[in-house]
Amino acid sequence: MxxxxxxxxxxxxxxxxxxxxxxxxxxxxxxxxxxxxxxxGATVGTGGVTLTAPEIAENGNTVPISxxxxxxxxxxxxxxxxxxxxxxxxxxxxAAGSQMASTRIRLAKTQDVIALARxxxxxxxQASSTVKVTIGGCGG
Amino acid sequence: xxxxxxxxxxxxxxxxxxxxxxxxxxxxxxxxQALTQDKLLEFDDYGNVTLIHITDIHAQMKPxxxxxxxxxLGVGAVNGQPPxxxxxxxxxxxxxxxxxxxxxxxxxxxxxxxxxxxxxxxxLDRCATxxxxxxxxxxxxxxxDGGDTWQGSLTAxxxxxxxxxNVMNALKPDAMTSHWExxxxxxxxxxxxxxxxxxxxxxxxxxxxxxxxxxxxxxxFEVGGANVAVIGQAFPYLPIANPKWMFPNLxxxxxxxxMAEVVQEVRDNGADLVVVLSHNGFDVDRxxxxxxPGIDVILTGHTHDALPEPVMVGQTLLIASGSNGxxxxxxxxxxxxxxxxxxxxxxxxxxxxxxxxDAEVAALIDAEREPFKAELEEVLGTTxxxxxxxxxxxxxxxxxxxxxxxxxxxxxxxxxxGFRWGPSLLxxxxxxxxxxxxxxxxxxxxxxxxxxxxxxxxxxxxxxxxNLFNPDPYYQQGGDMVRVGGMGYHIDVSKPQGSRITNMxxxxxxxxxxxxxxxxxxxxxxxxxxxxxxxxWDLVEAWIRKQGAVTIDPNTSVQVTGA
Numbered sequence: 001m002x003x004x005x006x007x008x009x010x011x012x013x014x015x016x017x018x019x020x021x022x023x024x025x026x027x028x029x030x031x032x033x034x035x036x037x038x039x040x041g042a043t044v045g046t047g048g049v050t051l052t053a054p055e056i057a058e059n060g061n062t063v064p065i066s067x068x069x070x071x072x073x074x075x076x077x078x079x080x081x082x083x084x085x086x087x088x089x090x091x092x093x094x095a096a097g098s099q100m101a102s103t104r105i106r107l108a109k110t111q112d113v114i115a116l117a118r119x120x121x122x123x124x125x126q127a128s129s130t131v132k133v134t135i136g137g138c139g140g
Numbered sequence: 141x142x143x144x145x146x147x148x149x150x151x152x153x154x155x156x157x158x159x160x161x162x163x164x165x166x167x168x169x170x171x172x173q174a175l176t177q178d179k180l181l182e183f184d185d186y187g188n189v190t191l192i193h194i195t196d197i198h199a200q201m202k203p204x205x206x207x208x209x210x211x212x213l214g215v216g217a218v219n220g221q222p223p224x225x226x227x228x229x230x231x232x233x234x235x236x237x238x239x240x241x242x243x244x245x246x247x248x249x250x251x252x253x254x255x256x257x258x259x260x261x262x263x264l265d266r267c268a269t270x271x272x273x274x275x276x277x278x279x280x281x282x283x284x285d286g287g288d289t290w291q292g293s294l295t296a297x298x299x300x301x302x303x304x305x306n307v308m309n310a311l312k313p314d315a316m317t318s319h320w321e322x323x324x325x326x327x328x329x330x331x332x333x334x335x336x337x338x339x340x341x342x343x344x345x346x347x348x349x350x351x352x353x354x355x356x357x358x359x360x361f362e363v364g365g366a367n368v369a370v371i372g373q374a375f376p377y378l379p380i381a382n383p384k385w386m387f388p389n390l391x392x393x394x395x396x397x398x399m400a401e402v403v404q405e406v407r408d409n410g411a412d413l414v415v416v417l418s419h420n421g422f423d424v425d426r427x428x429x430x431x432x433p434g435i436d437v438i439l440t441g442h443t444h445d446a447l448p449e450p451v452m453v454g455q456t457l458l459i460a461s462g463s464n465g466x467x468x469x470x471x472x473x474x475x476x477x478x479x480x481x482x483x484x485x486x487x488x489x490x491x492x493x494x495x496x497x498d499a500e501v502a503a504l505i506d507a508e509r510e511p512f513k514a515e516l517e518e519v520l521g522t523t524x525x526x527x528x529x530x531x532x533x534x535x536x537x538x539x540x541x542x543x544x545x546x547x548x549x550x551x552x553x554x555x556x557x558g559f560r561w562g563p564s565l566l567x568x569x570x571x572x573x574x575x576x577x578x579x580x581x582x583x584x585x586x587x588x589x590x591x592x593x594x595x596x597x598x599x600x601x602x603x604x605x606x607n608l609f610n611p612d613p614y615y616q617q618g619g620d621m622v623r624v625g626g627m628g629y630h631i632d633v634s635k636p637q638g639s640r641i642t643n644m645x646x647x648x649x650x651x652x653x654x655x656x657x658x659x660x661x662x663x664x665x666x667x668x669x670x671x672x673x674x675x676x677w678d679l680v681e682a683w684i685r686k687q688g689a690v691t692i693d694p695n696t697s698v699q700v701t702g703a
Contacts, residue, residue, distance in 0.1 A: 054393045055614040058379040064351055064391075102351075110637075132615055134380060135603045 031080045038076045038116050039124040049117040051127040060107045060133040068100035069117035081111025109133050175241055177495050181273050186484040187474030188364030189413060190278040192271055195286025195441035196463035199296035199304050201505045203260035203492035204563035206464050207251045207528040213703045215633055216611030223422050223445035223460060234448050245489040246446055252526055252566055262465030264307050265497035265505055266490045270468050271311055280363045285316035286441030287419045291323060292561050294577035295512050300328050303508035310501050315339050315359055319375035319419045323583045326387040341372020343402045348391040357402050366413055366475040369406035373418040375442055377617045383584050385669040394614050396431055403434040412478045421618035422460060429453035436480040442618045444560045448487045457483060464563055466490055516574040521684040523571055525692040528564040533621050536692040537562055537579045542625025544683035545662035549589040553627045555663035558620030571684055576677050585675040587664045595655040598641055606637035634702030647697055
């Protein structure tokens with residue numbers, strides 16, 4: 001799997017530069033390992049991060065995902081059902097006007113997409129959303 | 141001859157609005173009354189705002205038979221809740237006596253006998269009479285069309301929806317939303333929409349590339365001294381349930397956060413009443429009503445449910461107005477100081493033998509049909525069986541189509557999509573070309589023949605079953621289960637995706653379907669571009685002509701548990 005195929009194309013919001021760094025492709029890091037590394041020992045809570053994703057993907061190859069975590073210094077996106085769950089991490093500098101980002105990701109199958117946000121005080125929160133990848137065709 | 145009965149209106153005093161259960165008293169006060177046009181239209185004007193809702197007409201300009209579903213399961217929290225109530229349970233829930241016109245209009249039992257007694261329903265010329273009568277009482281009433289209007293008949297197919305556009309224009313809608321409209325192709329939709337005198341609303345339709353709104357989200361109307369915002373919500377799963385290549389640059393989705401934003405926007409702009417004209421499907425609307433604050437009324441569509449009383453979610457009214465022109469809902473509202481203070485609602489059944497056709501619209505319908513008259517009226521055969529489609533698992537119309545697919549394509553297994561449109565025919569009726577097209581007319585009709593392994597077939601059934609039985613409504617697409625010929629199966633609707641479907645069996649031999657073996661499969665309405673095969677209506681017409689008289693055996697090939 002090539003990193004470029006993950007479509008980790010970040011659309012900057014608010015006009016403030018931030019970095020979207022594809023995670024190092026140390027193959028097959030699990031969601032648990034990635035979460036532990038990101039949290040750095042903090043207990044992962046909920047609330048404070050909003051993940052917006054379609055319930056059913058119109059095209060599993062390019063699924064629009066938005067994350068918003070006011071006050072975050074970094075947000076990590078994981079696709080739990082992909083062969084390589086790591087998608088990308090958005091880092092927000094002190095001058096960032098908002099801590100939100102939109103991107104499109106490729107999903108191999110129906111799975112939970114997870115967003116983890118690290119706040120300035122080091123606390124970590126997460127949100128997840130099930131995105132269904134379907135063969136479709138029989139609605140009406 | 142029509143028996144002398146009437147539907148009574150559900151009147152709820154303003155003081156009883158909040159907390160009303162929404163069910164149980166529809167016909168409690170029903171006395172034996174004459175089934176007359178005056179009685180069907182009787183309505184003491186209430187409040188200051190009137191909404192008229194019609195939806196899912198599926199291009200049915202003339203009166204039709206339409207048998208309501210026998211099986212319409214709800215999973216999870218909505219099990220046993222309207223609209224997942226059918227037959228005797230439905231009659232009991234709404235206090236309707238069996239054998240009455242209400243029972244005929246709203247449920248399936250004794251359908252054939254009651255159909256013969258009470259006649260066909262619908263007809264846009266009759267709908268025009270009702271709409272004009274309401275407007276005579278309430279000149280600023282809003283007529284709102286929930287979509288699935290331009291598809292579903294031979295004439296709509298041949299004119300790319302123009303016949304329906306012309307007839308609907310004569311009814312003067314104030315707004316519409318959409319679903320099957322887009323299967324005419326984006327260029328045709330754009331051409332029609334540019335010529336409409338009313339907005340084509342869709343708050344959840346976005347440009348797929350830039351993720352920006354692609355259609356007007358709402359329209360504000362001044363009605364009875366109140367600002368009424370009508371927000372459109374198109375079918376969320378168009379690019380999944382229908383061919384995406386026909387409208388490649390559009391994205392849909394439930395987009396709950398978008399709906400919340402638009403509701404806030406219209407409130408900020410001074411809306412006293414917020415109405416969502418929706419093609420979400422009933423369960424999706426019910427969830428949305430609970431999650432998005434500030435919506436007063438959702439005019440539901442897509443799932444073809446007809447409910448004689450509103451369902452209330454918190455302080456939001458959900459109105460379900462049926463399909464195929466069978467019903468029109470009138471909703472009168474008292475809107476004061478930015479609040480809905482009370483409502484009065486009536487689901488008006490369009491008994492075609494009782495309601496006088498509007499002469500102007502009747503003439504327009506005839507003019508639209510005239511060029512196709514001989515084609516429409518040609519008799520292909522007769523049916524000895526009741527032909528209907530609606531229901532979660534199978535219907536005799538699809539059994540007929542599956543039989544034709546298996547014979548004409550020499551297939552082991554046939555698949556027919558679980559569409560909810562398609563009127564019924566009574567035993568002894570001729571099957572005309574119009575009737576066949578009413579059950580099949582659409583823009584991707586190729587009847588394919590291909591090979592699939594047992595494993596692939598299982599995956600398809602599981603996928604479609606999850607579209608119908610996922611306990612979270614936002615993951616439901618609103619069709620019925622794909623209909624299968626030549627193969628039986630067992631489904632436990634309570635299980636998760638991947639483990640609902642078991643015991644797939646070839647009906648002819650009684651052998652279990654082998655996951656590794658290839659089977660010849662015939663089907664139609666594939667969403668894939670470039671699907672090859674004759675149009676389904678040509679294939680079925682050839683088959684019906686060979687049969688002469690069609691008989692459909694009772695179908696017990698699907699065993700259902702977990703409901």
